[in-house]
Amino acid sequence: MATAKKKTKKKGPSFMKFIKWFWILFLTGILSVVLIFLLVSLGTFGPMPDYERLENPQTNLASEIISSDGATLGKFYLDDNRTDVEYKDLPKTLVQALIATEDARYNSHSGIDARGTIRAFIFLGTKGGASTISQQLARQLFVGVRSKNLYETITQKLKEWVLAIRLERSYTKEEIIKMYLNIYDFNYNADGIRSASRIYFGKEPNNLKIEESAVLVGMLKNSSYYNPIRREELVFNRRNTVLGQMAKYNFITEKEKDSLQGLKMNINFSPESHREGIATYFRMYLQGFMGKWIQNNPKPAIKGERDKWNIYLDGLRIYTTIDSRMQKNAEDAVSEHMTRLQAEFFHQNTPDRNKTAPFIEEFPGEIDRIMERGMKISDRWRIMKADGKSEKEIRASFNKPTEMTVFDWKTETKDRDTIMTPMDSIRYYKSFLRAAMMSMEPQTGHVKAWVGGLNYKHFQYDNVYQGARQVGSTFKPFVYAAAIDQLRLSPCDALYDNQYCIEANKHGNPEPWCPKNSDGKYSGEMITLKNALANSVNTITAQLIDRVGPKAVIEIAKNLGISGDIPPVPSIALGSADLNVYEMVGAYGAFANQGVYVKPVMVTRIEDKNGTVLYEYVPETKDVLSKDVAYAMVDLLSGVTQGGSGTRLRTKGAEKWSKVYQEIITGYPYEFKNPIAGKTGTTQNQSDGWFMGMVPNLVTGVWVGGEDRATHFRSITYGQGASMALPIWGLYMQKNYKNKELGVSEGDFEKPENSSINVDCNKTAEEKENDIDTEDDLDF
Secondary structure, three states, X not given: OOOOOOXXXXXXOOHHHHHHHHHHHHHHHHHHHHHHHHHHHOOOOOOOOOHHHHHOOOOOEOEEEEOOOOOEEEEEOOOOOEOOOOHHHOOHHHHHHHHHHHOOOHHHOOOOOHHHHHHHHHHOOOOOOOOOHHHHHXXXXXXXXXXXXXXXXXXXXXXXXXXXXXXXXXXXXXXXXXXXXXXXXXXXXXXXXXXXXXXHHOOOHHHOOXXXXXXXXXXXXXXXXXXXOOOHHHHHHHHHHHHHHHHHOOOOOHHHHHHHHOOOOOOOOOOOOOOOXXXXXXXXXXXXXXXXXXXXXXXXXXXXXXXXXXXXXXXOEEEEOOOHHHHHHHHHHHHHHHHHHHHHHHHHOOOOOOOOOOOOOOOHHHHHHHHHHHHHOOHHHHHHHHOOOOHXXXXXXOOOOEEEEEEOOOOOOOEEEEEEXXXXXXXXXXXXXXXXXXXXXXXXXXXXEEEOOOOOXXXXXXXXXXXXXXXXXXXXXXXXXXXXXXXXXXXOOEEEOOOOOEOOOOOOOOOXXXXXXXXXXXXXXXXXXXXXXXXXXXXXXXXXXXXXXXXXXXXXXXXXXXXXXXXXXXXXXXXXXXXXXXXXXXXXXXXXXXXEEEOOEXXXXXXXXXXXXXXXXXXXXXXXXXXXXXXXXXXXXXXXXHHOOOHHXXXXXXXXXXXXXXXXXXXXXXXXXXXXXXXXEEOHHHOEEEEEEEEOOEXXXXXXXXXXXXXXXXXXXXXXXXHHOHHHHHHHHHHHXXXXXXXXXXXXXXXXXXXXXXXXXXXXXXXXHHXXXXXXXXXX
16 A cells, blocks of 8 residues: 655745844845945045034124124125024024924934934925934035935935034034024025024014014025015914924923914014115225225134135124214214205205206306216216226216116105116215214224214215315314414403404415405404304404414324325415314314323224134324313313304204294204303305314214215305204214213313413403412412
8 A cells, every 4th residue: 555645835934034134134224324324424425524624614704893882783794694693692492493393302313313314204204304403504514505416415415414423423412503593594694593683673682582583493494485574474374383393392381382373473674784774884984994904914824714814704803982872873863954954955956046956156167077077986987887888878878767766865764766867866966965973082082973974875975084075163273272382372362353464475375365254344352262263253263373373283283183184374274174074073082181182993802703802902192282271272162152153052942033943953952051162164155064062071073065065055044064063963962961871971171280271261360360379379
């Protein structure tokens, strides 16, 4: 009997075989990942930063201009308006909003969020991305904008992973967050969190509210798309999403979330540019100052860094003497007065009143020369010339109607869109009176306010430093100072007010010089020097310069910091020289500082981005006048505001009978009661109006006039310094005195002990004799 064969069943793969393949695949995967990371690190898929660059990433930092009271006046930058903020200065809620929205497990991973990465692979990114804050920083610093090419996208992602791990090893979590917020571009020159906070909310980052922080964090997803200026509703919803994430991760309560989500965004858009903001003219002066400083101060050689300092890229911190509060007061004072003064000028120069407006009493040929000069120095002429256009083409373009934005005092923004020919626009701009103002602390030389013009966007010529104009009677104090110093005169000494001539060939004058008083009248009586200066009596000034000579006056002016050309002729006594506001303020400062000239200073310290001091200023001083002479000059100048052309600073009620006070004298009545020394100045044909005003710790100079001397008021009523320039000083000081923190003096000027120069003109001869006897006894 045959035996039956047993059927054998085919056995399945053994369990050990599964284990074997599992480990093979697992280890292969691990090794592949390690290999890929190694290849990425070695630069196989593109260059990678070395460790030195990783430790010191190069980012362009704007240089910051800092006021004496700690405010940011502006920045110097090209493309990146970035100023770093330390982690301690970031509000806690901003950091919480960032973590809740961008990387909830930030504090528990080492650069790569494994859970987030797996989720992104499985759901193809539909349930959120996987980029950690460290990866996003790596992309911002080293990788760049995501490519549309698939292969390049993958290699970029690999690089981000490797760099994120390296960043986590090189920096703390706090440093990475700080770097990320400082590097991000929020649009509108808002580079980094500090610029973004200032531009979108008008405040420093540490003052951001929770809902404001949420707006900025929401923009991190895509600042161009989530643009609060152009897409307000979209950004509002994005902000509320961020607040929702903060509640989800218990950074705020549900009740707080609901309350905050109902608030408006309240965007306070404050763009920062070189032509906008505060102290624009000063900032442009500072640009030139820094250019010279860089030429004379080589940068220490550091590998991988630029070989010369760059104010646009190196993040310098420039500490200035400007006080942001006083600067704003000065700018507001100029704006308030010039708005009214310009309105009156336009009123007097309508076509039916002046056919050659804005020019007064000029021949057609001279007007043509003024317009020709204006055309040839214009940007249009320069640009077209550089483009190779012929002169015929360029001239033709000046007569073609063109769309443009022009300056207009009447609009809130001071801009007005219009259509006019470029030639008409030249005439239009020449119809505006210009202004300049500088304010300085005489004891230190610290410049506290600097206003170079009406509006830097439209008028870029700086009339404080660049401009030099005839100074009129504001030059007379230098003549009086020379006379008191050399002849030992006093403010109480008197001279006859008669027509006075200096003969030909004396003091280098080829012809006789016989100046007239401004009103053409002569009292024939003896008047004191104090009254003569207060009322700008030209005959007295002529006698003084005849006695001391022009060279002695020029020597004192030069010692007081005046560098402009002053011809050695008698006519300089009445202010025929062209000088600038900057030097005039410095010179007058010596009178208030007991005869010691201190050169005006604007920059006190410069630091690099790490806080290393690169420059500290050393005061430049010079003893020019004795304390006695300086105080005598202060007393003389005080007479200007007590009974001269500056008396209106102390009076009230004039608006009831004078149209000038109603329509021109802005801020009147000022009713100042404190000691004030000053001098008004008006030049020929009312082309220039000046006022130099002093209190013990603040000297301020103001100039007002047209771009061309042919642009001026027709009469002295409106065109004198007391009407054009003095009101700006009055408004400025009113504003300063309202803020007691500024510490602007309301007390007396310091009087030297045992002064040998009598300044009390009310004393009797017997009292003066007694003073002399007493002094002799004291000397003995």
